[in-house]
Amino acid sequence: MESFGEMLIFVNNGRVSLHKMKSKRASIMQQVIIQIILIGLIFAIFLFASAERVNARDVKQQVLEKQIALLIDSAEAGMNFEIKKVNVNGLVENIEIKEGKVFVKVEGFPSVKGYPYFSKYSVGVKDNGDKFVVSIK
């Protein structure tokens, strides 16, 4: 009878340790899955950020900034030129002229670097409804 009792305790202990092992394995699996998801998210964020950097909006912005800078460089005092907001290079949301640089915001993509111009005249930009007017004074 005693040995049967001992056997029962042994079996019960075995079940408990098996259960413990299973729950430990499950928690490790859970952690691994959470880590994989987090790492995947980090990579996805960086992938989208770098895709944003090299996608068409970036190129369109560069084209617009350089075209405007060249127009400013070659313009004489008293000249004005217009840039339509609905442009062939996308929706132009804002044009800024500061510190000798042109900054163009295209389709929600703001400009960080801008592009320098070297005109000797003073340059201003005005939002005029459906277009921006750049004036050289």
Added chain:
Amino acid sequence: MKKRGQMGEGIITIYRLLMVTVVAFIVFGVGSISYSHYIDVRDAEARILAREISICLSPNGVLNLDSIKEKEYGEILSYCGISQSERFYVEANVIDSSDKQIAKMYEGDSGALWVKELFLTGNAVLEWSAKNVELINKFNPGYFEFNHSIFILKDGKKVEGNIKIEALVGHEL
């Protein structure tokens, strides 16, 4: 004890995620820089710059050297009201009809001229693969040179001559 272990695991997880973020930042950062599209307008800028200098120095085709002080010969961009930039080098050589140099005006980083010469003679690209040529080509400055005849006004005398203007525009990186 169990709580301590959980805390330790949490710290290790944060550390791992930080490491992954750093690696991802480096990989995608380098990738986005090398794959970004570059539109080169430096030749156009050099052309405009040379034209501006020409108009400034010889409006109506007459260069009045009496109105330019000698110390301004080395500050030609400032003289013309163009803001000086590390990217620019401008040189204007004034010669008379007997090919004698009367004045040389310039401003900017003359190293750009040397870099341009390297590209013109081909030394910079010798034995380089096509891919490498493309890589170093962004350091090839925009260049424009033009020569036209003018009247030079010096010491109250008006003589015929020529002006040769060279404009170089470096990369903006």
